[in-house]
Amino acid sequence: MPRGRSTKVTLVDVAREASCSVSLASIVMRDAAGASDETRRRVKAVAGRLGYRPDKQARSLRSTRSGLIGVTFGVHQPFHAELVEGLYAAAETGGHEIVLSAVVGSIDDRRAAETLLRDRCEALVMIGPTLGTARLRALAAEVPVVAVARPLSCPGVDVVRIDDRGGIALAVDHLVELGHRAIVHVDGGSAPSSPERRAGYLEAMEAQGLSDTALVIPGGLEQAHGVRAATEILGLTELPTAITAFNDRMASGLIQGLRLAGVEVPGRVSVVGFDNARDSDSGLVPLTTIDQNPALMARLAWERAIGRAADRYLPNEQVLVPRLITRGSSGPAPH
Amino acid sequence: MPRGRSTKVTLVDVAREASCSVSLASIVMRDAAGASDETRRRVKAVAGRLGYRPDKQARSLRSTRSGLIGVTFGVHQPFHAELVEGLYAAAETGGHEIVLSAVVGSIDDRRAAETLLRDRCEALVMIGPTLGTARLRALAAEVPVVAVARPLSCPGVDVVRIDDRGGIALAVDHLVELGHRAIVHVDGGSAPSSPERRAGYLEAMEAQGLSDTALVIPGGLEQAHGVRAATEILGLTELPTAITAFNDRMASGLIQGLRLAGVEVPGRVSVVGFDNARDSDSGLVPLTTIDQNPALMARLAWERAIGRAADRYLPNEQVLVPRLITRGSSGPAPH
DNA sequence: TTGAAAGCGCTAACAC
DNA sequence: GTGTTAGCGCTTTCAA
Numbered sequence: 001m002p003r004g005r006s007t008k009v010t011l012v013d014v015a016r017e018a019s020c021s022v023s024l025a026s027i028v029m030r031d032a033a034g035a036s037d038e039t040r041r042r043v044k045a046v047a048g049r050l051g052y053r054p055d056k057q058a059r060s061l062r063s064t065r066s067g068l069i070g071v072t073f074g075v076h077q078p079f080h081a082e083l084v085e086g087l088y089a090a091a092e093t094g095g096h097e098i099v100l101s102a103v104v105g106s107i108d109d110r111r112a113a114e115t116l117l118r119d120r121c122e123a124l125v126m127i128g129p130t131l132g133t134a135r136l137r138a139l140a141a142e143v144p145v146v147a148v149a150r151p152l153s154c155p156g157v158d159v160v161r162i163d164d165r166g167g168i169a170l171a172v173d174h175l176v177e178l179g180h181r182a183i184v185h186v187d188g189g190s191a192p193s194s195p196e197r198r199a200g201y202l203e204a205m206e207a208q209g210l211s212d213t214a215l216v217i218p219g220g221l222e223q224a225h226g227v228r229a230a231t232e233i234l235g236l237t238e239l240p241t242a243i244t245a246f247n248d249r250m251a252s253g254l255i256q257g258l259r260l261a262g263v264e265v266p267g268r269v270s271v272v273g274f275d276n277a278r279d280s281d282s283g284l285v286p287l288t289t290i291d292q293n294p295a296l297m298a299r300l301a302w303e304r305a306i307g308r309a310a311d312r313y314l315p316n317e318q319v320l321v322p323r324l325i326t327r328g329s330s331g332p333a334p335h
Numbered sequence: 336m337p338r339g340r341s342t343k344v345t346l347v348d349v350a351r352e353a354s355c356s357v358s359l360a361s362i363v364m365r366d367a368a369g370a371s372d373e374t375r376r377r378v379k380a381v382a383g384r385l386g387y388r389p390d391k392q393a394r395s396l397r398s399t400r401s402g403l404i405g406v407t408f409g410v411h412q413p414f415h416a417e418l419v420e421g422l423y424a425a426a427e428t429g430g431h432e433i434v435l436s437a438v439v440g441s442i443d444d445r446r447a448a449e450t451l452l453r454d455r456c457e458a459l460v461m462i463g464p465t466l467g468t469a470r471l472r473a474l475a476a477e478v479p480v481v482a483v484a485r486p487l488s489c490p491g492v493d494v495v496r497i498d499d500r501g502g503i504a505l506a507v508d509h510l511v512e513l514g515h516r517a518i519v520h521v522d523g524g525s526a527p528s529s530p531e532r533r534a535g536y537l538e539a540m541e542a543q544g545l546s547d548t549a550l551v552i553p554g555g556l557e558q559a560h561g562v563r564a565a566t567e568i569l570g571l572t573e574l575p576t577a578i579t580a581f582n583d584r585m586a587s588g589l590i591q592g593l594r595l596a597g598v599e600v601p602g603r604v605s606v607v608g609f610d611n612a613r614d615s616d617s618g619l620v621p622l623t624t625i626d627q628n629p630a631l632m633a634r635l636a637w638e639r640a641i642g643r644a645a646d647r648y649l650p651n652e653q654v655l656v657p658r659l660i661t662r663g664s665s666g667p668a669p670h
Numbered sequence: 671t672t673g674a675a676a677g678c679g680c681t682a683a684c685a686c
Numbered sequence: 687g688t689g690t691t692a693g694c695g696c697t698t699t700c701a702a
Contacts, residue, residue: 023675023696057395058678061678253617284594365681
């Protein structure tokens with residue numbers, strides 16, 4: 001019977017074995033000042049030999065500061081995955097550690113955040129939270145909250161986001177430059193940023209004097225929504241020559257839906273996505289899209305979070321500049 | 336200055352306010368036996384009013400059992416997301432809580448697991464771990480490990496997995512039944528399960544007396560790998576009439592690559608995927624695929640994990656039965 | 671530079 | 687049903 005898992009090694013064991021006091025051993029393990037090199041060497045050696053692993057819980061229990069930054073994210077959302085990856089990279093700088101809390105079908109942002117509070121996180125980074133501003137503010141009253149990838153005007157909550165309106169404008173302007181005039185937008189349904197991108201689209205169309213041809217089709221986040229939207233677009237009395245999609249995944253659905261009906265992309269219809277997601281350069285046709293620079297976004301969010309945890313800043317908003325990635329799904333307007 | 340975040344409310348505060356002892360308050364908060372209904376009501380009311388939140392760390396520090404089950408997963412892997420969702424669902428039964436640890440570019444399974452050990456998890460569920468059996472076994476010596484979605488023969492490690500060989504055989508048999516004989520397999524590169532599916536393909540082909548036409552093309556996990564493989568397949572002297580792909584994402588790439596070259600799916604070439612992923616029914620053509628039943632897989636893994644944590648079982652292996660989902664990407668062989 | 675003692679917030683063992 | 691006592695593994699005064 002493989003019982004008897006290596007019973008726990010504590011700092012007491014290490015100290016005894018290294019014949020020094022527990023506090024001294026503690027100093028060494030924390031790389032704090034106040035121990036001789038000789039002691040340091042000895043303690044470290046013993047710790048290694050015994051397979052000592054500092055107990056995070058006990059440590060944070062004693063030292064009020066937990067060193068934990070909570071992160072909520074949607075498991076099924078590729079863009080969130082990019083940000084999580086970026087946060088891990090940022091966390092490498094040390095001093096603070098990530099605690100993940102997933103938003104899944106059965107668990108919303110509020111419950112996910114609640115878990116993190118019980119973990120005594122010093123600050124929360126919430127990725128694309130679908131939470132009312134009232135609840136968000138209530139949360140922010142308990143712990144510093146940094147909302148990422150969700151345009152938000154909520155006093156007390158930090159925001160790190162892309163300029164959604166500007167991003168869509170980039171797409172529209174790009175298409176207009178290619179000669180397109182009949183450009184429709186497929187939105188993201190109830191997703192964060194969807195209203196902003198929708199509005200940005202309408203503004204950009206107006207700025208180009210194209211208000212009368214502007215049209216928004218309801219969409220969503222997934223490929224299936226794009227396929228559905230394609231059907232709807234194909235049913236229009238007049239087929240547009242270009243489409244801007246809420247995100248890349250749906251853009252992929254759009255392209256596939258159009259191609260299925262024999263409509264060439266970009267020959268007959270151009271499509272521009274949003275996100276510059278992993279698979280976006282490898283579909284039926286490489287996708288022209290808007291890059292959000294998730295790595296930078298994550299880094300800024302992380303810095304904010306630890307800064308707020310240390311009470312170094314007041315909450316504010318940071319808006320990143322979107323970038324157009326021109327690939328194969330957009331081309332000159334037909335005629 | 337919005338300083339003064341509601342300073343921490345402890346059990347002592349609750350007890351004082353409810354004029355009872357701390358231990359009694361503790362009993363109430365844990366819903367343990369040994370308190371009168373009247374006390375229960377009073378303490379709960381006070382706790383609610385004060386916004387008391389039990390400190391998980393202190394709790395687990397004191398009670399040796401942490402109630403934590405660690406889960407490692409790849410953030411960028413949609414199939415892992417399904418499993419994580421299933422694990423959260425399983426965890427609803429209570430008693431144990433999930434601690435997530437992501438595997439990202441800069442953090443491998445070993446480091447992810449190491450984090451969980453420091454969290455004092457009682458058992459680990461590792462999703463698709465890409466870890467040598469030696470390291471896995473070393474880990475399993477410290478804590479019960481349940482490997483999910485990775486075929487593995489490693490004493491001391493629990494395994495919950497799909498019958499990969501059987502799954503691919505299902506796909507091959509389905510295609511043969513449709514009249515196909517020239518069937519190629521695009522593998523998953525270095526991904527877990529890739530060797531097993533490759534082998535399953537070869538076996539099934541042999542069982543069908545098709546060994547001489549069997550061919551494996553190198554692939555990977557992403558859509559781009561499928562597109563690349565499509566190019567390779569299109570370059571073959573004789574185009575096969577069917578393809579089995581390591582997963583759905585790559586199958587999508589394959590279909591798109593083929594269609595780009597004017598090859599009809601399933602008219603000219605049939606394609607079968609693996610995973611029954613979210614987007615698989617909404618692509619250019621709805622994908623025929625193999626379902627792994629991630630919900631059940633997750634539930635079994637969870638039960639194993641808490642069972643092992645309580646030392647109720649010895650490690651073992653559970654193999655799930657794959658199921659063929661027939662959709663539009665497979666059809667009768669041409670001729 | 672080192673060590674002794676106190677205590678973080680909680681639970682568990684025991685007495686009442 | 688209730689309170690008292692001890693202590694989880696660690697950090698943190700404080701004194702030596």
